[in-house]
Amino acid sequence: MPDERMGDATALMASSGRLAPPSVSVLADAVRTAHREATPLRIVGGGRWLDAAHPVQASRSLDLSGLSGIVEYVPGDLTLTANAGTTLAEIEEATAAHRQWLPFDAFGDPRGTLGATLATASAGPLGGSIGLPRDVTVGVTFVTGEGEIVRGGGRVVKNVAGFDLVRLTIGAWGTLGVIAEATVRLRARPEADETVALMLPTERDALATLLSTVRAASVEPLSAELLSPACAARCALGDRGVMLVRLAGNAIGVHHQRSTLAKLTACESVSAEVWSRLRQSDPADRAVVRVSRRPSELGRLWSSAMSIPGIDAHATLARGIVRLRLTSAERAALGAFDAEDRRVIESVPPAWRDAMSSSHTPSDPISRRLRDAFDPGRILNRGILGEEAS
Amino acid sequence: MRTNPTLATQLSAIVGAKHVLERPAETFVYTADGLPGYRRQPTLVVLPGTRDEVIAIVRLLASLGVPWVPRGAGTGLSGGALADGAVLLGLHRLRRIIHIDPENRIATVEPGVVNASLSRATAGHGLHYAPDPSSQAACTIGGNVAENAGGPHCLKYGVTLNHVVALTVVLPDGTVTTLGSSDGEAGGYDLVGTFVGSEGCFGVALDVTVRLTRNPEAVRTLLADFMSIDAAAQAVSAIVATGIVPAALEMMDRATIVAVEASIYAAGYPVDAAAVLLIEIDGLAVGMEPDVARIDAICRQHGARTVRVARDDVERARLWQGRKKAFGAMGRIAPHLIVQDAVVPRTKLPAVMADIGRIAAAHRVNVCNVFHAGDGNLHPNIAYNAGDADESARVHDAMRAIMKLCVDAGGSVTGEHGIGLDKLEYMPLIFSEDTLAAMCRLREVFDPERRANPGKVVPMRSCREWAGVPATRRQGDHA
Numbered sequence: 001m002p003d004e005r006m007g008d009a010t011a012l013m014a015s016s017g018r019l020a021p022p023s024v025s026v027l028a029d030a031v032r033t034a035h036r037e038a039t040p041l042r043i044v045g046g047g048r049w050l051d052a053a054h055p056v057q058a059s060r061s062l063d064l065s066g067l068s069g070i071v072e073y074v075p076g077d078l079t080l081t082a083n084a085g086t087t088l089a090e091i092e093e094a095t096a097a098h099r100q101w102l103p104f105d106a107f108g109d110p111r112g113t114l115g116a117t118l119a120t121a122s123a124g125p126l127g128g129s130i131g132l133p134r135d136v137t138v139g140v141t142f143v144t145g146e147g148e149i150v151r152g153g154g155r156v157v158k159n160v161a162g163f164d165l166v167r168l169t170i171g172a173w174g175t176l177g178v179i180a181e182a183t184v185r186l187r188a189r190p191e192a193d194e195t196v197a198l199m200l201p202t203e204r205d206a207l208a209t210l211l212s213t214v215r216a217a218s219v220e221p222l223s224a225e226l227l228s229p230a231c232a233a234r235c236a237l238g239d240r241g242v243m244l245v246r247l248a249g250n251a252i253g254v255h256h257q258r259s260t261l262a263k264l265t266a267c268e269s270v271s272a273e274v275w276s277r278l279r280q281s282d283p284a285d286r287a288v289v290r291v292s293r294r295p296s297e298l299g300r301l302w303s304s305a306m307s308i309p310g311i312d313a314h315a316t317l318a319r320g321i322v323r324l325r326l327t328s329a330e331r332a333a334l335g336a337f338d339a340e341d342r343r344v345i346e347s348v349p350p351a352w353r354d355a356m357s358s359s360h361t362p363s364d365p366i367s368r369r370l371r372d373a374f375d376p377g378r379i380l381n382r383g384i385l386g387e388e389a390s
Numbered sequence: 391m392r393t394n395p396t397l398a399t400q401l402s403a404i405v406g407a408k409h410v411l412e413r414p415a416e417t418f419v420y421t422a423d424g425l426p427g428y429r430r431q432p433t434l435v436v437l438p439g440t441r442d443e444v445i446a447i448v449r450l451l452a453s454l455g456v457p458w459v460p461r462g463a464g465t466g467l468s469g470g471a472l473a474d475g476a477v478l479l480g481l482h483r484l485r486r487i488i489h490i491d492p493e494n495r496i497a498t499v500e501p502g503v504v505n506a507s508l509s510r511a512t513a514g515h516g517l518h519y520a521p522d523p524s525s526q527a528a529c530t531i532g533g534n535v536a537e538n539a540g541g542p543h544c545l546k547y548g549v550t551l552n553h554v555v556a557l558t559v560v561l562p563d564g565t566v567t568t569l570g571s572s573d574g575e576a577g578g579y580d581l582v583g584t585f586v587g588s589e590g591c592f593g594v595a596l597d598v599t600v601r602l603t604r605n606p607e608a609v610r611t612l613l614a615d616f617m618s619i620d621a622a623a624q625a626v627s628a629i630v631a632t633g634i635v636p637a638a639l640e641m642m643d644r645a646t647i648v649a650v651e652a653s654i655y656a657a658g659y660p661v662d663a664a665a666v667l668l669i670e671i672d673g674l675a676v677g678m679e680p681d682v683a684r685i686d687a688i689c690r691q692h693g694a695r696t697v698r699v700a701r702d703d704v705e706r707a708r709l710w711q712g713r714k715k716a717f718g719a720m721g722r723i724a725p726h727l728i729v730q731d732a733v734v735p736r737t738k739l740p741a742v743m744a745d746i747g748r749i750a751a752a753h754r755v756n757v758c759n760v761f762h763a764g765d766g767n768l769h770p771n772i773a774y775n776a777g778d779a780d781e782s783a784r785v786h787d788a789m790r791a792i793m794k795l796c797v798d799a800g801g802s803v804t805g806e807h808g809i810g811l812d813k814l815e816y817m818p819l820i821f822s823e824d825t826l827a828a829m830c831r832l833r834e835v836f837d838p839e840r841r842a843n844p845g846k847v848v849p850m851r852s853c854r855e856w857a858g859v860p861a862t863r864r865q866g867d868h869a
Contacts, residue, residue, distance in 0.1 A: 074735060075631075076627050076736060077735040077736050077737050077766075078630065078736075079735070099633075134551075134580055134583055135548060135551075144828065148824040148827070148828065150822075150824055150828040151821065151822065151825050154800075154801070154802045154820065155735065155800055156734065156735055156765075156766055156800070156801050156802050156805075157733075157736075157765045158540060158544070158549070158733050158762070158765045158766070158767045158802075158805040158806065159733055159802040159804070160537065160538045160804050160805065160806055160807070160808055160809075161803050161809060161813075161820060161821070162809060162817060162826075162829050162847060162848065163584070163591075163829040163832045163833060163847065163848070164538075164551075164583055164584055164586070164587050164588070165825070165828060165829065165832065167551070167580045167583025167584055167586075168579070168583070168584050168832065170580055171578075171579065171580050172579050172580075176579070187633070187635075188630065188632060188633035189633055190633045191632075191633060218674055218675075218676075219674070220673060249673075249677055250680045250681060250684075251680075252676060252677045252680055253674055253677020253678075253680075256676035256677060257674070292574035292575045293573055293574045294491075294494045294496075294572060294573045294574065295493075296491075296493045296494050319575075320574065321575065341574065342573075344575055344577055364567065365565070365567075366561075366567065366569075366579075366835060366836065367578055367579050367581070369835040370832075370835050373831040373832065373834065373835050374828070374831070385578075
């Protein structure tokens with residue numbers, strides 16, 4: 001979840017009310033009423049929700065910040081149930097007390113909420129290993145567009161009972177239901193958790209060789225993220241391109257992995273702080289666009305990105321995703337990529353919206369029927385997927 | 391030319407007469423799956439050999455309004471592949487590995503590819519397919535997708551859901567569509583996640599693109615034996631709390647140990663132990679020994695009499711054989727076996743295990759526990775003689791009591807076997823009416839006529855909007 005980009009919502013609040021239900025049942029009542037009255041709702045968590053370049057067409061805000069707090073946390077089970085409005089920072093603090101953690105490191109403010117992280121399926125550098133919301137979430141309580149309370153999954157870590165209503169809501173941007181509560185799997189903190197920075201070659205072939213060497217090496221990184229010089233500078237890592245590699249496990253194993261990497265290229269240890277700096281370094285005045293292909297294409301994608309002078313970009317090695325933070329002048333540079341490269345627009349400053357459109361609009365028949373089945377009145381976050389332009 | 395050809399004739403025109411089975415002797419093997427105790431008679435069995443034949447069959451059945459049930463190898467443990475007066479669509483002939491991409495660590499396979507054969511085919515690249523149900527020598531990837539299959543190593547590596555990146559499916563109306571993406575972010579709703587685990591109710595996968603996992607550099611398998619189940623369960627929690635993620639963490643109780651050791655799968659488990667833990671860790675070679683030492687110490691602190699580390703692959707395979715063939719070994723005890731698959735929060739394991747023992751004693755039944763302790767996924771199994779009405783009644787009562795116990799402990803009724811027919815009655819124990827109705831709506835998105843695997847997963851009475859509407863046209867209408 002990136003920074004505040006709430007121009008539309010601010011205007012909206014001035015013109016009409018904000019619903020802030022204190023409980024799931026009041027939330028369900030509010031949605032049921034809105035459905036009956038055909039009142040579109042904009043779902044708001046911490047107010048930092050990505051809007052995917054598509055403003056929500058809604059006359060009312062449904063504010064979930066009151067639906068906050070950890071509901072159940074049993075450290076021995078490594079599971080935690082929390083209301084949607086609970087911030088990731090709060091979960092971080094509660095779990096750290098037991099040497100545990102929730103491996104969600106989506107870009108943006110740590111005051112971003114659990115509900116928004118799941119609804120947008122946001123993942124950061126840990127998404128390449130253990131941090132994808134779809135893999136970590138075991139239960140979701142949500143309210144459908146007709147106001148029914150549905151509880152998919154459960155509180156246990158392994159569960160195949162019934163059709164999967166959990167995956168249905170993760171990444172649906174609230175359009176199939178308002179997430180009210182979720183249960184996630186935690187991890188015990190490893191004994192050692194270190195980060196090293198490898199110097200990235202600028203020459204294309206040398207880069208491709210390094211990437212494939214790291215992939216094949218005797219290392220099992222939690223994260224491996226490429227940073228362009230401008231992005232590295234934002235993270236106080238100097239002004240050269242680097243690959244950040246996060247290694248975890250026991251001390252002997254981590255030491256060995258670090259030595260293995262040091263044999264490949266110049267390599268130095270850096271503070272773990274670098275990850276939170278990267279996470280919180282999205283500039284508010286830029287568009288954020290993800291370009292992706294299969295991981296073996298990452299060298300090409302990265303070289304295309306680096307052909308844009310001064311580009312602020314980073315890339316997740318294991319997922320083949322380059323994340324670009326573009327200035328207004330750099331927008332045209334997206335032409336450096338192939339037409340087949342997948343593009344997902346995370347956010348766009350309101351002023352440039354007309355010029356950019358997202359490619360993640362689900363338009364296939366199954367997706368349309370899902371929307372019909374779970375939000376027949378199209379009242380939940382209408383427009384956020386780029387659909388139903390009014 | 392006949393103006394009103396029979397269904398069998400029309401199907402024969404697609405797949406050839408020898409791949410349409412009608413006679414009872416031919417269809418008998420298809421009247422049951424891996425779970426003993428249920429038999430259902432399909433109208434007929436059709437065995438397509440190509441993707442195009444599957445599509446043609448599904449379209450034909452759509453045009454006739456005929457219900458059908460997809461089936462892989464028939465190793466499922468929930469009665470999910472039983473066809474009661476429906477056409478059974480066997481997919482085991484579609485066993486082509488279409489593509490292996492070692493660089494991106496993915497493979498695209500047809501649904502009938504056997505789980506273990508995919509790992510064999512990718513071994514030369516140093517890769518394997520991680521989900522490893524105990525039936526992996528026979529079960530198919532398509533069946534794994536339908537059931538969201540697990541296995542011992544899912545503790546570290548995740549279940550089928552976590553390994554499927556894309557699918558091409560034919561929906562029950564005959565539409566062919568691709569879900570997910572193996573070449574960049576998919577975007578949109580997580581239709582792969584929605585399809586995986588839909589138990590054959592949403593359509594048939596024509597091809598499945600799965601993630602492959604790098605073979606670990608090193609593997610260590612430990613066997614620790616305990617004088618009480620409680621001590622073993624406490625050791626499980628202590629191991630998990632270290633931050634080490636074992637590749638597998640399995641428990642077997644005395645009844646299971648005795649059954650295994652008396653069978654051809656004897657693995658050298660100590661028959662006087664109350665419980666053994668089979669613990670496996672894998673990963674990079676350097677750093678493995680400190681983890682082995684730590685787990686060894688934890689087991690001993692929790693009262694393990696002995697902790698044995700397999701010296702080589704032969705010993706390791708033998709230790710695993712006892713675990714993976716435990717269900718088979720129980721078959722020696724009595725002719726029938728009820729297999730359960732409940733899940734409980736891990737911290738509830740000691741209390742739940744004790745209560746299962748009490749329930750077994752009260753109902754005078756022989757419960758064998760063999761299960762994935764690391765994630766609280768129980769398999770309390772009861773070997774019995776279904777011909778004995780009194781014993782059957784006691785067994786079923788005990789199973790219901792065990793299921794209720796696990797649900798009351800905050801658990802689920804199935805961790806990896808699926809609901810199928812077998813656990814339909816338990817669905818209302820864990821899901822509200824609104825949730826079950828939402829599942830019905832989800833099914834209708836994929837199959838508005840509810841012809842694919844009818845009568846499974848969600849009890850019909852839960853589907854309020856369908857009340858009074860016949861699920862499908864009767865077979866007799868068109869046969």
